[in-house]
Amino acid sequence: MESALKSFGFKGNPISCERYGEGHINQTYLVVTDEGNRYIMQRLSRNVFKDREGLMRNVEAVTSFLADKYEDPRRSLHLIPSVGGRAWFVDEEGEYWRTYDFVEGSICLQKPRSTEDFKNSASAFGNFQADLIDFPAETLTETIPNFHNTPARYERFKESIEKNASGRADEVREEIEFILSREKDASYLQDGLKEGRLPLRVTHNDTKLNNVLFDEKTDKPLCIIDLDTIMPGLIAYDFGDSIRFGASTGAEDEKDLSKIQMDLDLYKAYCEGFISSCPGITEEEIRSLPYGAKIITLENALRFLMDYIDGDVYYKIARPEHNLDRARTQCKLVSDMENKFDIMKNICEAYI
Numbered sequence: 001m002e003s004a005l006k007s008f009g010f011k012g013n014p015i016s017c018e019r020y021g022e023g024h025i026n027q028t029y030l031v032v033t034d035e036g037n038r039y040i041m042q043r044l045s046r047n048v049f050k051d052r053e054g055l056m057r058n059v060e061a062v063t064s065f066l067a068d069k070y071e072d073p074r075r076s077l078h079l080i081p082s083v084g085g086r087a088w089f090v091d092e093e094g095e096y097w098r099t100y101d102f103v104e105g106s107i108c109l110q111k112p113r114s115t116e117d118f119k120n121s122a123s124a125f126g127n128f129q130a131d132l133i134d135f136p137a138e139t140l141t142e143t144i145p146n147f148h149n150t151p152a153r154y155e156r157f158k159e160s161i162e163k164n165a166s167g168r169a170d171e172v173r174e175e176i177e178f179i180l181s182r183e184k185d186a187s188y189l190q191d192g193l194k195e196g197r198l199p200l201r202v203t204h205n206d207t208k209l210n211n212v213l214f215d216e217k218t219d220k221p222l223c224i225i226d227l228d229t230i231m232p233g234l235i236a237y238d239f240g241d242s243i244r245f246g247a248s249t250g251a252e253d254e255k256d257l258s259k260i261q262m263d264l265d266l267y268k269a270y271c272e273g274f275i276s277s278c279p280g281i282t283e284e285e286i287r288s289l290p291y292g293a294k295i296i297t298l299e300n301a302l303r304f305l306m307d308y309i310d311g312d313v314y315y316k317i318a319r320p321e322h323n324l325d326r327a328r329t330q331c332k333l334v335s336d337m338e339n340k341f342d343i344m345k346n347i348c349e350a351y352i
């Protein structure tokens with residue numbers, strides 16, 4: 001970290017550098033300088049991202065493309081160059097670092113404070129989608145191949161269970177069965193893509209509420225962050241990931257499952273904000289949105305459980321059973337969405 005701190009062109013000398021935020025992947029630090037400037041410095045996960053240069057080229061291209069579109073500089077992330085003028089720094093251990101200006105006057109939410117917040121976040125992700133409509137998708141590196149290819153994730157899940165690296169597979173048979181018994185539901189979106197019913201777009205792919213920064217004064221969304229997984233993808237996954245995280249009545253790692261449900265009022269508000277800010281969305285895509293919510297929640301259940309079985313090698317954890325707790329909330333949400341699925345479909349289809 002010391003060499004990274006020396007390599008970026010901060011305004012002033014760093015006087016503090018502390019762990020920051022609630023992301024599950026990168027090591028994020030808040031850096032403050034003696035001139036009072038603040039920065040977000042991140043060490044990219046080498047385990048998660050196999051091509052960190054390709055990833056940084058994506059982020060550079062998308063942030064500069066969006067900065068050219070927006071008048072307010074706080075609406076897009078701004079990378080600080082490191083020595084030699086590159087947008088990243090590689091330290092002596094081969095770790096990749098990058099630094100953004102801290103988006104001042106912003107707040108990050110772990111849950112919506114109101115239905116309005118959630119609807120606003122939906123408009124922000126919808127607008128983000130619309131603003132990238134003319135971005136040259138073919139220039140993007142696929143930073144995590146098959147990231148939201150749920151059927152491919154099922155194949156890897158079965159291999160993990162077989163391998164049972166942590167020896168924990170037997171204690172989670174119930175959760176494994178829950179996920180395996182829904183395998184046939186998991187290919188709906190990929191089938192739509194193969195059959196040409198659903199188009200590939202430039203999508204964010206990690207649309208949790210804590211990947212939007214809100215203006216602390218106006219409460220309106222300001223900036224979409226966490227651009228590491230921007231890739232060609234399906235819009236239903238972006239919609240769905242926001243729902244599974246932000247429309248849940250409890251935290252992603254809540255231990256008391258009686259607190260976990262999918263709130264239909266929040267779901268409805270998100271539909272309204274998202275669909276109305278995505279003018280190019282097709283009828284078939286609107287129909288696919290509730291499937292997106294259910295499938296990505298199932299995919300997250302699978303991913304958390306797989307990481308538990310693999311021995312916690314992917315997500316950051318704060319307690320030994322953290323990934324299992326996360327997997328359980330996602331299974332509970334899937335069940336709840338199954339019960340509410342007809343209503344979820346009707347809410348979306350009212351926009352066709």
Ligand code: ADP
Nearest residue numbers: 021023024025026040100101102103108210226
């Ligand atoms: P991860 O991939 O690990 O989720 P993120 O890029 O989402 O990492 O960053 C983690 C957290 O750091 C965010 O949820 C947010 O709270 C904060 N953050 C990231 N970038 C900025 C920024 N430029 N300005 C202010 N806060 C930021």
Ligand code: GN1
Nearest residue numbers: 022023024025206208211226229300
């Ligand atoms: C990770 O980086 P973060 O915390 O925003 C993960 C997402 C998961 C999410 C679950 C690159 O998101 O795919 O849905 O955790 N990001 C990556 O909370 O794997």
Ligand code: MG
Nearest residue numbers: 023210211226
């Ligand atoms: Mg994040």
